[in-house]
Amino acid sequence: MSILEVQQLQTHFFTNSGVVRAVDGIDFILSEGQVLGLVGESGSGKSVTGFSILRLVDVPGRIVGGRILFRGQDLAALSQQEMRAIRGDRIAMIFQDPLMTLNPVLRIDTQMIEAVRAHHRVSKKAALSRACDTLTRVGIPSARERLSSYPHQFSGGMRQRVAIAIALLNEPDLIVADEPTTALDVTIQSQILSEVQGLARESGTALIWITHDLAVVAGLADEIAVMYAGRIVESGPADAVLQRPRHPYTHGLLGSIPGLSRRGKPLQQIPGMAPNMANLPAGCAFAPRCGRASEQCHSRTPETQALSPTRSLRCHHPLSEEELA
């Protein structure tokens, strides 16, 4: 059964220099316990997608179209009050910078008890013991003692664990994780990744993992959606997309990762810069940077085409199977 179904979601920012179509008609479906890796460059609209799902887009941004069906209920149509009851309870979020997401002047126990009691009528004691259990689950040693610490007494990795514990507190159906391991070093990153994966499996929580790091999604995600300039250009099962990327952009992204097997060879980089979102080129937004672009690419926006029931693509000239081999 699908937990989240995003249909033609559009979030635009109405700035002085014009309308920025940060998210421009994206679709995806997420089932229970599934991990979706949302991949893209900075400014491709992946974080805005995350915030749109939680309906926390700040002015001048606004969700202008589409539906966000969460367990069949359209989040875009809910009142502020109803939305607030869902945030932090059924849908939680984890942020990029663990140094900033915990309130520096409140103790961990205060913050966790508050997060439980904002949604459930339980005693402080019950909330505290739930907080303690969750901290233990995310791998914080001697959780009971650490509960009465302030955020600055934790290291970066530990703080991110606390943030993850807060997200897990109310056993949400969906967690939106916005580059949660980017600020951590590699060993901590892999520890946290495997723990989050385990926790999601255990509780059947669906995950949207927003990142620019393909190595991270490769090990974690079931599904991958690659975003470029506010649109999903390629999506499908993680293995298929990573091993047989059909879109030139995905191909370019994968090619630009340094690897041990390609030692000494020059890295292939995607030429040019990510486009200015307020002033997108006509046709396919990737065309100016694409080696395969034709006349058609500069004039007509490619439509989403289904390659198979699970894979879809938005390109006039996708890489063929022969080229990949």
Place this chain on the structure above:
Amino acid sequence: MDLLLRVVILVVGLWLFFRVLRGHSHLYFSGPMAYVSAAMLLFFISMALFAPEISPQNPYDLAQLNIMDSRLAPGSSSIDQALVYHLGTDDQGRDILSGILYGLRVSLTVSLLATLVAMAIGVIVGIYAAWKGGKTQAFLMRLVDLQLSFPSILVALMLMASFGRGVDKVVLALVIVQWAYYARTVRGTALAETSKDYIAAARCLGFSDIRILFHHLLPNCMPPLLVISTIQVANTIVLESSLSFLGVGVPITNPSLGLLISNGYGYMLSGEYWMSIYPGLALLVIVASINLVGDRLRDAINPRLKR
């Protein structure tokens, strides 16, 4: 009954002080100045609280005064040999020491009350402006600018001139001239804090706006607020004294330190210095000790300054 109430106030005050310092008292008491300033403040506050018990006479009970005792130098005895005026007497034959003790009560009550009310109003306005943004913020902050563009003593003088004398009126005037400082400070820090991720995280947890504003945002805006509020308590004492000195502050039947200084001022040049100097010294020491305590308190309880 009245005495009991004052003991309770003192105990509650001390409890609050240590409750705020809970777990940080070693950081507070980390130098001799901390002990000295805290002791001075405690000393002055208990003096003010227990003035009726401590002071040799009630300077505002006309039955206890003797005009023959007027303008006696420090250390002289009263005409009936009943008591010694350690700090001398004023032109009405009132004991200066008793006058200072009673004056302290008025000065402290007025300034604490005015600071608390001004802070409450300023914090609400500032935080609301920062949260709302847009036109609301622009309007409120222009109001603050307007308020702050006039010197506070001038505004207070004009207000007092139209209100007339009275303790409650002084408090009101002091609140009106001071709320804007708090509003501006709080709005500045609140703006910086709202853009931080933990506020977004709090919104993601589905907390209500009121809860985020007062439980998450406000405590993070406290450090600068604590600093200016301690400076402002001291400032308010000085401002109130200035108003009283100029004759528009507290009524003559309920004098503060400023009014005492003003009363003796006329005799300064004729060598009868004690009527003004001693209340002035008391004012100096209490203002200094409040500033010192506030400064150390901020250093001790601010989790961000901790090493």
